[in-house]
Amino acid sequence: MPIADYNTYCKMLENAFENNFAYPAINVTSEITANAALAAFQELKSDGIIQVSTGGGKFASGTAVGDMVLGAISIAEHIHRAAEKLDINVALHTDHCPPNAVDTFMIPLIEESERRVAEGKLPLYQSHMLDASGLPLEENLDLSVPIYERMAKIGQIIEIEAGVVGGEEDGAAGSDDTPAESLYTTPEDMVRVYERMGEVDGKYMFAATFGNVHGTYKPGAVKLRPKLLKEGQDAIKARFGDDAKFWLVFHGGSGSDKADIHETLDYGVIKMNVDTDCQYAFSRAIADHFFSNYDKVLMIDGEVGDKKKGYDPRVYLKAAEVAMADRVKEACEDLRCVGKTLAGAAVA
Numbered sequence: 265m266p267i268a269d270y271n272t273y274c275k276m277l278e279n280a281f282e283n284n285f286a287y288p289a290i291n292v293t294s295e296i297t298a299n300a301a302l303a304a305f306q307e308l309k310s311d312g313i314i315q316v317s318t319g320g321g322k323f324a325s326g327t328a329v330g331d332m333v334l335g336a337i338s339i340a341e342h343i344h345r346a347a348e349k350l351d352i353n354v355a356l357h358t359d360h361c362p363p364n365a366v367d368t369f370m371i372p373l374i375e376e377s378e379r380r381v382a383e384g385k386l387p388l389y390q391s392h393m394l395d396a397s398g399l400p401l402e403e404n405l406d407l408s409v410p411i412y413e414r415m416a417k418i419g420q421i422i423e424i425e426a427g428v429v430g431g432e433e434d435g436a437a438g439s440d441d442t443p444a445e446s447l448y449t450t451p452e453d454m455v456r457v458y459e460r461m462g463e464v465d466g467k468y469m470f471a472a473t474f475g476n477v478h479g480t481y482k483p484g485a486v487k488l489r490p491k492l493l494k495e496g497q498d499a500i501k502a503r504f505g506d507d508a509k510f511w512l513v514f515h516g517g518s519g520s521d522k523a524d525i526h527e528t529l530d531y532g533v534i535k536m537n538v539d540t541d542c543q544y545a546f547s548r549a550i551a552d553h554f555f556s557n558y559d560k561v562l563m564i565d566g567e568v569g570d571k572k573k574g575y576d577p578r579v580y581l582k583a584a585e586v587a588m589a590d591r592v593k594e595a596c597e598d599l600r601c602v603g604k605t606l607a608g609a610a611v612a
């Protein structure tokens with residue numbers, strides 16, 4: 265299928281909201297990791313979201329170029345073409361863009377999509393996250409709303425965040441000295457987000473924080489309060505009527521308790537970001553290959569190693585792709601999106 269257009273993407277997200285499931289949003293930094301996500305979605309007949317961060321884009325462009333926009337374009341181009349060969353819907357997204365990277369990452373990518381839409385093509389990316397959660401809420405919204413308006417004109421969805429996600433991911437958001445209360449978005453803030461984002465005729469996703477942390481952590485180190493998400497949904501309904509709702513995003517899905525994940529699905533989470541666990545699955549397979557085959561990978565004691573079974577990068581990178589795809593499949597199962605593809609269904 266071609267990459268999801270605006271109507272398809274909206275229908276995907278609304279279907280997930282109505283039926284209490286969510287899509288994994290898989291961070292990728294190369295063709296190989298993108299292929300792992302695609303393979304998992306295809307095998308499980310699940311639609312899904314693939315996302316690129318500023319650091320991922322820079323990495324993908326290569327050490328000689330080192331351009332986060334160019335890398336994000338290259339990965340997206342690859343996925344546009346590869347997805348055509350599959351029978352599931354995929355949407356492309358960019359992850360955390362802090363305010364100081366808006367002009368150097370997000371806006372150039374929006375411009376690229378504007379050019380494509382002017383030529384009658386789909387936007388390059390279907391959604392972008394603007395993470396101004398480090399700013400006071402009103403400043404966050406003052407920055408986010410005009411960009412949202414611009415994106416909405418070409419059928420793009422914006423994701424914003426209020427409250428800080430703990431931990432660290434590509435330098436995004438929180439840190440060890442993040443005050444504990446800022447890890448939890450208040451219902452009052454959620455009401456304000458709904459009010460301001462309602463100024464634009466478009467669709468958005470909202471990362472409200474409920475104690476979630478990027479990265480993986482030992483059991484008990486993180487106190488998730490999924491009920492906060494329900495309180496936020498209830499608060500906007502009480503204020504703006506029964507039709508009011510948020511499409512919510514769960515950051516820092518790696519290492520989370522399955523019961524907590526399932527609870528969030530009941531409160532309107534429709535996208536969960538999974539990065540760290542996929543990174544580990546990918547690297548674990550490579551470590552396994554190197555430790556188990558070191559005499560094939562290396563030329564030891566005057567021997568020549570083994571090109572075919574040892575050091576041809578395709579051998580271990582393929583194993584890594586398969587291992588990462590397995591972890592993406594686990595995410596699809598956790599999020600209950602297995603078999604839920606809308607590809608083939610009439611999209612109004």
Ligand SMILES: [Zn+2]
Binds near residue numbers: 360433478516537
């Ligand atoms: Zn995140």
